Amino acid sequence: MAEVNNNQASGAATQSAAPGAAGAAGGAATTGAPADRPVKIIGIVCNWCSYAGADTAGVGRFKQPANLRLVRVPCTGRIDPLFALKAFEKGADGVLISGCHPGDCHYSEGNYYARRKFELAERMIHHLGIPKERFKWTWVSASEGQRWQKVVTEFVAGVEKLGPREGRAL
């Protein structure tokens, strides 16, 4: 397994940028969508519950749509609502935030601070013209692999219904 040379690598990269390659991802139809590409969703999850819940889903081989990309943070309390806005600004079609159930926070109360922020952030995001189906915050514990599958599947389906967002800016 030696290092591969640069020429080959760049060749592959060009290929991957071709529309066909990525087109397979996500798969589902985007009826009436302005652009024919799979939706892209950013997930921001806490290390202790939801990231581990997604791990549990993986270990259990609970199949999920491939549109989600996860960013791991220690606690939902670490999440600045601006992260979600930044994601929308950069063109995300949906943002999913998930942490520990109320009472179960690894740091006692980080998820309570998160809850307050996202209650407000949700309204603000909606106010900015982004449909509420594109933003979700929820709780998934480390043992809830099946719940994680359900949350992801339903959220992605909801975003796919709206299709990819046109344009990049908010």
Added chain:
Amino acid sequence: MRIGVFVCHCGSNIAGTVDVAEIARRALTLKDVVHADHPMYTCAEPGQAAIQAAIKEKKLDRVVVAACSPHMHEVTFRRCVDTGGLNPYLFEMANIREHCSWIHTDMPVATEKAWEIIKMSVAKARQLEPLWSNEVEVNKDVLVIGGGVAGIQAALDLADAGLKVTIVEKQTTIGGVMAQLDKTFPTIDCSACILTPRMVDCSQHENITLMTYCEVDKVSGYVGNFTVDIRKKASMVDWTKCIGCEICVQKCPSKAPDSFNVGLEPTKAIYVPFPQAVPKRAAIQVDYCRYFQTGKCKVCERVCPAGAIDYEQQDEIVQKEFGAIVVATGLEVFPWEDYYGEYGSGKIKDVISGLQYERMLNASGPYGGHVHRLSNGEDPKTVVFIQCVGSRDESVNRPYCSGVCCMYTAKQALLTKDHCGMGTEVYVFYIDIRANGKGYEEFVKRVQTEFGVKYVRGRVSKLYEQDGKVMVRGTDTLLGEQVEIPADLVVLATGIMAADGAKELAQKLNISYDEFGFYKEGHPKLRPVETNTAGIFLAGVCQAPKDIPATVAQASGTASKVIGLLAKDKLKTSPMIAVVGQKDCVSCWKCIDVCPFSAPEKLEVRPGEFKSHMIETVCQGCGVCVATCPVNCISLKGFPTDAILDQIEEVLQT
């Protein structure tokens, strides 16, 4: 910057769905990436050696491994790069197994996703800084929560190793459920004979402090330095004076439910659970005490030879410090009466639970070991056991197997023949027989052949009373026939569930639990006794249903882990903590308001000028203050804002 990327095959776990060679090729096109490889098993010795070699040969200053979850091997690879000469915090993991190859089946789709996950990790790696751990002093005392056989075993092992142990038990005596059992399978050992000497060992051990009739109220701190508030519940008896003579129990005029005998016969309002209780001390159940309910009585006070009764006693909070905590809170028997209307909801007198039958069989139980019908006191001629009541039954939300009922039923069937004579008809209705322990299968076979217990495969659909009998109606699924047995006594193999208050305790300890309240271990195979909260360990049924041998083995395993932890005089703390940029701090103190650990403090930087300062050993790195600070002057090491934003941007670029 020189980043090395290693894309793991993980055998076929990843390579089966993700084109790892292709991704390794593409990785070299990323900015700053100077080396990419795709080892078969990156975590194995050759894989780790390849990383260490690449650090030296390619002068790597960041390493990204795309493999399994960081919960699995982040520690492994941090150690690997550390040994290879790189700061362990210049390592980043891309999870392309649990979060990608295992949840997708289509290779091009999974490959594209894995590629994006790796790009995100490389983006994060660029923002990483070298970090160094701090050291904190370690308190070497251990708290064991729960005084059943798990807690007892763990405490004795720890105490024998020279550690000071405190056992907190909510009942007035240690012993737990095992103290209620008559015999144990498959050896038919007397449960009390093997348990009570260990209980006495606990009470006499110089390194063990027993705190019975106590509960954990509050837990703060972190590994090596926990502060625990323990509530000493008011027993209304001064235990420094009580001598356990039980004269008060004999003279008390008020009856009260007896939880130790599972409600078979009432006890008194002032009670000692059982003769071998440790410590043997009386307590008053206030709700049933005549004095507390009517203001008149005081019989116990008059008869007590030690003057120990104290009606004015109040709950007391005792604060103690510990370095580690073992949770061994055990189990509760499934409350079948609330769920099984078809079995009479507890209204048919001759239908009892498995634990009630243990007390009936027990020589020191309420009936002196006389097996009889509760309806009329006669000896039973036909006894029917029904398995899986509150286990493997989704209709009562108990899909899991309680793991012990098949075996305790076989034992009880044998004991029935022993107590009532070999002529007694004994039937067991079962779904499957789960006898996967040492000597278990042989034991069940012996019960079936040597003792002639009749096993009927099928579920019982209804129990009802007719002509002084309990009619057992069910199906023999092997013969495909309806069966109806007129029984004198029916014993339900009631399943087990997590102890009352298990969830509330988990929330105090910040440990994870599943939907049934069983505590989640660090890893089902590799960290079966640790929790994901450092310094908190598990033993016994609180983690999952298991029998006594498995409980004791786990308790000893837990003890050895605690001993390993506390063998060090100092512990390394995680350097992934918050740091205040004091130059920009506006002294609003919002960080102090939100911190769950009181980590930020007001520091006088110049006379009269205070700025926020993070106490490094107290900060747990949650980052709540970082997201709260209005001027963004706090950063979280290991999870800097720029790294998070770069990851988001990386995905959305293409």
